[in-house]
């Protein structure tokens with residue numbers, strides 16, 4: 001997808017979200033991004049204090065991070081990043097991007113987003129500066145029709161899955177195996193989350 005042949009330049013992905021909890025849709029996106037963009041590393045970054053959601057009834061950052069760590073065991077290029085959850089500041093992707101660019105100088109950085117996020121991307125803090133620092137890569141999402149142009153798109157089937165759906169299924173005691181991994185399911189059960 002990218003014609004850069006310089007082997008010294010690493011390709012790093014950043015995939016931020018509430019991950020409340022991390023689901024198979026996220027994992028499909030992460031695996032496809034790694035494969036199609038030939039990433040050396042992809043960071044999953046759970047949001048700390050979201051700048052854009054008032055309905056912040058997330059389980060703790062520690063729990064969301066623990067579940068992300070479990071799914072990272074399935075792909076050696078996938079890494080958890082606790083930068084936003086340990087920060088006391090409101091989370092802005094621009095700040096995370098700067099931090100990761102500092103850790104990986106001379107890297108090509110790809111910011112992975114779903115279509116619902118792409119719809120309001122131009123209003124993100126320092127969007128114009130971010131465009132110079134990373135390439136945005138987006139995945140289509142059922143029920144959304146983004147009009148933003150110039151983003152790299154990864155062609156993928158529409159993953160009809162969301163954390164909201166999973167939280168509802170947990171409350172209704174419905175099977176979860178199609179939506180989250182057995183390890184994440186076990187973590188949720190052990191810690192009595194989303195009840």
Ligand SMILES: Nc1ncnc2c1ncn2[C@@H]1O[C@H](COP(=O)(O)OP(=O)(O)OP(=O)(O)O)[C@@H](O)[C@H]1O
Nearest residue numbers: 017018019025113114115117141159161162163164
């Ligand atoms: N099924 C999906 N298809 C495409 N993009 C997705 C999908 N699920 C999540 N994303 C994207 O992944 C990122 C993180 O999503 P997030 O953690 O908020 O999950 P979510 O399923 O949207 O959660 P919730 O239902 O709680 O809003 C966002 O950019 C979102 O657009």
Ligand SMILES: O=C(O)c1ccc[n+]([C@@H]2O[C@H](COP(=O)([O-])O)[C@@H](O)[C@H]2O)c1
Nearest residue numbers: 016017018047052092093094117124125
């Ligand atoms: O930095 C911003 O201005 C900004 C505004 C809205 C959303 N984001 C990030 O986008 C990611 C997806 O968020 P969400 O809640 O829309 O799934 C998550 O990492 C957010 O922190 C970032």
